[in-house]
Amino acid sequence: MLKLYCAPNTISTVVVIALNEGVHWEPIRVDVAGGEQTRPEYLKVNPKGRVPVLLTPESALTETGAILEYLGETALPDLLPADPLHRARMREVMYYLGTTMHVNHAHMRRGYRWADQDSSLSDMQAKVSETMAASSAYVEGLIEGPFIFGSSPTLADFYLYTLSTWLERDGVGIEAYPRFAAFKAAMEERPSVKRAIADGFFG
Amino acid sequence: MLKLYCAPNTISTVVVIALNEGVHWEPIRVDVAGGEQTRPEYLKVNPKGRVPVLLTPESALTETGAILEYLGETALPDLLPADPLHRARMREVMYYLGTTMHVNHAHMRRGYRWADQDSSLSDMQAKVSETMAASSAYVEGLIEGPFIFGSSPTLADFYLYTLSTWLERDGVGIEAYPRFAAFKAAMEERPSVKRAIADGFFG
Incomplete structure (x- = not known):
């Protein structure tokens, strides 16, 4: 197992x-x-x-x-598209989330990875709502609805869902991004997500 | 084309x-x-x-x-391994390079993405040699030699090569990491890398 x-x-x-x-x-x-x-x-x-x-x-x-x-x-x-270009699009989203959006978020509580002074960490924290809003706006333009690539989720949707649950504490209201908000709601209808929430993995 | x-x-x-x-x-x-x-x-x-x-x-x-x-x-x-576990290992390296090592490097000249004050950017720059040395030590432990997974390169080797060319200006001497240094030298024997250097893409 x-x-x-x-x-x-x-x-x-x-x-x-x-x-x-x-x-x-x-x-x-x-x-x-x-x-x-x-x-x-x-x-x-x-x-x-x-x-x-x-x-x-x-x-x-x-x-x-x-x-x-x-x-x-x-x-x-x-969860893995059969067509090579669709797989490439899925990976394009996954790499964006891993290398840009998650990194933006990490500057809220993990700034010590990249700087030492308290003033730098405060400066980084203050900017997270701006960078996560920019990432949310980019994501908003990607989502076909309700899932990223339409009616069925791919691996990328699971990655994006977790990041969506971090927005509120990063100072970003997801309601400003209607497709992103509808995506989050659609994911929360899936038994996989319901079970993870019940098991205490979110919030 | x-x-x-x-x-x-x-x-x-x-x-x-x-x-x-x-x-x-x-x-x-x-x-x-x-x-x-x-x-x-x-x-x-x-x-x-x-x-x-x-x-x-x-x-x-x-x-x-x-x-x-x-x-x-x-x-x-x-350049794409046929075995699923080997492909997974290749992607493990690629995601590490994209989400951690490249991000470490980016704090040298692109710190303004995550902070606003000049003092924060200086603080970030001062720490890059430390984070890139830590990444180099991790990479050193991965390399089977001469390429990451032995005698033939995969997609991950091309990613790592580019990062290896940034170490010197990040204040890290690759000679402290003998497998990593041998990897870089082996990549520089490949016609693909020789041509890119001749075309002015490095240095």
Whole structure:
């Protein structure tokens, strides 16, 4: 059985909801708020000190986007588009979310990764509502509705859903982006997301 | 014919060297140093105001990782591993490079994306040598040699090569990481990289 090192309100919830779409799996909860991911025992699992980590029968796999693709190829084929250009479009969204939108958000609480002074961290925090609003406006233009690519979700939708749950605490009201708000609502109708919310992975 | 919006010493050089591996293509040079990517005409091509953009017969595709995968699937099959777990490992490296190592580097000259005060930008710049050294140490542990996964490169190697060329100006000496240094030297023996260097895409 697949196991996932994961924690509420982290990017690992992307993989939680994807797994809930139809994979038999088990969570290994990591106390990220308490810093468990930085301790020697956890660093043996993932030297990068982050969640998620997917334990497969063969190995431990890290990086949200790579784990999603692995699940799409091995267990969740309905979430991986069959056409190469559609797959490319899905990956274009996933890489944007990973390299730009998630990074914008990370400057709220993880600014110490890139700067040392308290004044820098405050400056970064103050700008997050601006950068996350810009990301939301870009995402708004992508969404065909209700899901990113129309009537069915792909792997990218699970990535975007988790980021949508961070907007409020980043100072961005999703209601200013009607397609993005409708996307979030549509995702919250899926049993995979309902189960993750009930299991305490969001909020 | 495929066309690529690209500029020297940017992440678009990843795609330049991948295309040089065996695709008939043509560059559309963007004056990134002069800010061309932020002007209205370019924003019609890519509203994100970044390079690279790959023009295919069907559309304009953005995001380095997504473009690499598209090229692997449609034109450069030797660079895309056949085994799903090996593909997952390749993507694990690509996502790490895109979401962590490239982001570390971006705090040297692009800190204004995430903070406003001059003191914050200086603070960020001062920390780049530390974060890029940490990324180099992580990469050092990944490389089987001479390429990341042994005797043949995958898409991930082209991504890593470009980042290796940024280390010196980020204050990191690659010679402290012998496998990483040997990887860089091996990549520079490839005609694809030699041609990109001759065409002025590096340095």
